[in-house]
Amino acid sequence: MRVPDFAALRNDANLHLVERDASTLLRLSRWPATELYFGRNKISRFDDALQQYGVAYAARSLEVAFAETVLHESALYEEGAWIVPGSMLRERSIVHLEADRPLVLMDLTGPSLTRLGLGN
Secondary structure, three states: OOOOOHHHHOOOOOOOEEEEOHHHOEEEEOOHHHOOOOEOOOOOOOOOOOOOOOEOOOEOOHHHHHHHHHHHHHOEEEOOEEEOOHHHHHOOEEEEOOOOOOEEEEOOOHHHHHHOOOOO
């Protein structure tokens, strides 16, 4: 995978940036007291492969946050159903984000992702 030069892209007129109210975003966290965490260690599939900047994953719905964290990390899919250990649910908290101003985020979907030479 080719990692884009995000510093150069910041000034690219073709880059699609979106504003989001932070309160529309949430995380399912094992450590709610230390949120918002920006990973730099290449453990998560969302982390920067070059470990140059931190990445924080957030979702716009509980269902998506659940699918991208709990199901993606350790759930089993057997006989047409997801099997999630109760311990995986009990160790998570829903964390709602807050910010003093709208967040400016890079759109990494559809045509914007393609322009960066990346795939989902």
